[in-house]
Amino acid sequence: MNGPLEPRQNNPLVNARAQLEATVDLLGYDRSTYEHLATPRRELTVAVPLRRDDGSVELLTGHRVQHNFSRGPTKGGLRFSSDVTLDEVRALAMWMTWKCALVDLPYGGAKGGVRIDPRGYSTGEIERVARRYTSEIMPILGPATDIPAPDIGTDDRVMAWMMDTYSVNNGHTELGVVTGKPVALGGSLGRASATSRGVAHLALRAMELRELDPGSSTAAVQGFGKVGREAARFLWDEGVTVVAISDQFGAIYSRAGLDIPAVEEHVAVHGTVVDFADADRMSARDELLELAVDVLVPAAVEGVIHEGNAERIRASIIVEGANGPTTIAADAVLQAEGRLVVPDILANAGGVVVSYFEWVQANQAYWWRETEVRERMTERLDTAWSRVSALSQDRAVSLRAAANMLAVRTVVEAHQARGLYP
Numbered sequence: 001m002n003g004p005l006e007p008r009q010n011n012p013l014v015n016a017r018a019q020l021e022a023t024v025d026l027l028g029y030d031r032s033t034y035e036h037l038a039t040p041r042r043e044l045t046v047a048v049p050l051r052r053d054d055g056s057v058e059l060l061t062g063h064r065v066q067h068n069f070s071r072g073p074t075k076g077g078l079r080f081s082s083d084v085t086l087d088e089v090r091a092l093a094m095w096m097t098w099k100c101a102l103v104d105l106p107y108g109g110a111k112g113g114v115r116i117d118p119r120g121y122s123t124g125e126i127e128r129v130a131r132r133y134t135s136e137i138m139p140i141l142g143p144a145t146d147i148p149a150p151d152i153g154t155d156d157r158v159m160a161w162m163m164d165t166y167s168v169n170n171g172h173t174e175l176g177v178v179t180g181k182p183v184a185l186g187g188s189l190g191r192a193s194a195t196s197r198g199v200a201h202l203a204l205r206a207m208e209l210r211e212l213d214p215g216s217s218t219a220a221v222q223g224f225g226k227v228g229r230e231a232a233r234f235l236w237d238e239g240v241t242v243v244a245i246s247d248q249f250g251a252i253y254s255r256a257g258l259d260i261p262a263v264e265e266h267v268a269v270h271g272t273v274v275d276f277a278d279a280d281r282m283s284a285r286d287e288l289l290e291l292a293v294d295v296l297v298p299a300a301v302e303g304v305i306h307e308g309n310a311e312r313i314r315a316s317i318i319v320e321g322a323n324g325p326t327t328i329a330a331d332a333v334l335q336a337e338g339r340l341v342v343p344d345i346l347a348n349a350g351g352v353v354v355s356y357f358e359w360v361q362a363n364q365a366y367w368w369r370e371t372e373v374r375e376r377m378t379e380r381l382d383t384a385w386s387r388v389s390a391l392s393q394d395r396a397v398s399l400r401a402a403a404n405m406l407a408v409r410t411v412v413e414a415h416q417a418r419g420l421y422p
Helices: 012-027 031-038 086-102 123-140 156-170 194-209 228-237 260-270 285-290 328-336 350-364 370-395 399-418
Strands: 042-051 057-066 074-081 108-115 146-150 218-222 241-247 250-253 295-298 317-319 340-342
Touching (some): 012 031, 012 086, 012 399, 057 086, 074 123, 108 146, 146 156, 146 350, 194 295, 194 350, 194 370, 218 285, 228 260, 228 295, 241 285, 250 285, 328 340, 370 399
Parallel strands (some): 074 108, 074 146, 218 241, 218 295, 317 340
Antiparallel strands (some): 241 250
């Protein structure tokens, strides 16, 4: 009933379904409930023809998966990546459902992707991809239906093109059809840094739980893109010594700690953290994951902590800035070793919280101050953290298990309250 899985090592959908199955068992639901929640409500795969700048035509593949509608319209990012698969998009959409439920947003989860490496294309070509993809998925898109946001390989500019394409085809400007837009087009103040700020905030809450002083603690951040870059900066601002960071080209390390603003300046000039003057280059990029630090922030892609390296993870706290960075097999190892894992559906929920605020502001045509946005985001994350921590202690389960239990129960209660039609 759930459909065949694509043959891919560390397939994220395998992990997502395994997490769901374990949660359903903990909550005492029946098999039909698992089947319902494991199966996306709607999937759309589209051809995305692209006219290249040289006049040739290339055919790309895009996906949009809407996992669950029980609590409201679906919400989720759009990524442009050569690694995009339908199973990946299915898994990310499912995780998005749990994330929205955990922080009490009136959404279900969705995700989209186009299989393309944007680094090999001009700005004009990326715009044509974004606009054609939008036009292809338009039948299932809308501010009351499905609201995309930026993800890997996309940004506020791509969201502006999507919003414009949708608006032109509908004959009026519709600011609420996407989030993560430029502020000039109805974007929310504080949206760009929301995910990173939330990751850093919850890292500090986890450090409190482990009685670690930020001023004498160390951290390593995998990924120096949308999430990792500012998460490293926010931790550095709080006095945490960030000893290592990585990007797709390599990793750097400094026992004394990296000057994160200086690293940011280096990346702005060179496009990578590699060859930063005041650090050593690590022999292998993923060696960073195994450093003896207090806090590890995997903020790149899914499946980077797996059964092949889980026993070598030495960080006391792992804060999942990325979606699905830890496989289910690795998670069991980390729990057995006493590592504190702040799960993705909690750790990186700051982004979707502020996306919700942007959607609300766009629908009302009334915008909030950045201080209001930050305060309201922090309040939502703190409430979720308190609920997850309390259930974790009460049921003697991991933070991930507790977060999943709260989220799945919320979705099931909404589904049962609505009933089955017809």
